[in-house]
Amino acid sequence: MSDLQHILDHQIVAILRGMPPKEIIPIAKALYNGGIRILEITLNSQDALPVIEQLSHAFKDRMLIGAGTVLNTTDANNAIDAGAKFLISPSLDVAVIKTAKDAGLVSIPGAFTPTEILSAHNNGADIVKIFPCLDAAYIKNILAPLNHIRVMPTGGIDASNIKTFAATGAVAFGIGSALVNSKVAINETYLAELSAKARRLIEALKE
Secondary structure (H helix, E strand, O other), X not given: OOHHHHHHHHOEEEEEOOOOHHHHHHHHHHHHHOXXXXXXXXXXXXXXXXXXXXXXXXXXXXXXXXXXXXXXXXXXXXXXXXXXXXXXXXXXXXXXXXXXXXXXXXXXXXXXXXXXHHHHHHOOOOOEEEOOOOOHHHHHHHHOOOOOOXXXXXXXXXXXXXXXXXXXXXXXXXXXXXXXXXXXXXXXXXXXXXXXXXXXXXXHHHX
16 A cells, blocks of 8 residues: 555544653553554654654554655755654645655645646646635635645534545644643553543544
């Protein structure tokens, strides 16, 4: 299975931003136990590159590990060297798309307006991250004329509304603070709740 197909099959991209590096493996295990199969480590997190490398080895063939907040080609090349399998950006940089594609990685740049979204697609993006994501109605309106483009809304999506977003035709969903809360203590109770939260999210999507 290709990395792109892995994303299209599993759909939920769990975003880890600002988590303590020593807690990453327990968090990843809890998410895996809850059914999550795709992790995005944002590059503005502490020790992001070593964390990507560590996760790539620890969860090889079990979870797809990628980099988020990739802002330029330096970020892109560093993430590729660390073992990232996909690159996600909050914005559109054609050079970052090219760097990802040249390395055989899945490219998911961020865009907001129809012009940006179409430009991202035309420049080789595999999926376009819609960011910031206003609501499901916005995604539906975007896809009315642009339904040939794969999109991944990110922000504000949880178990209560993911099905509504899925109904728009979005192919994947970036889930950050609604899934992984970086503000609370990481303990066994938190990890068990995280697994349960992941299961609820997946169940809501499949309903």
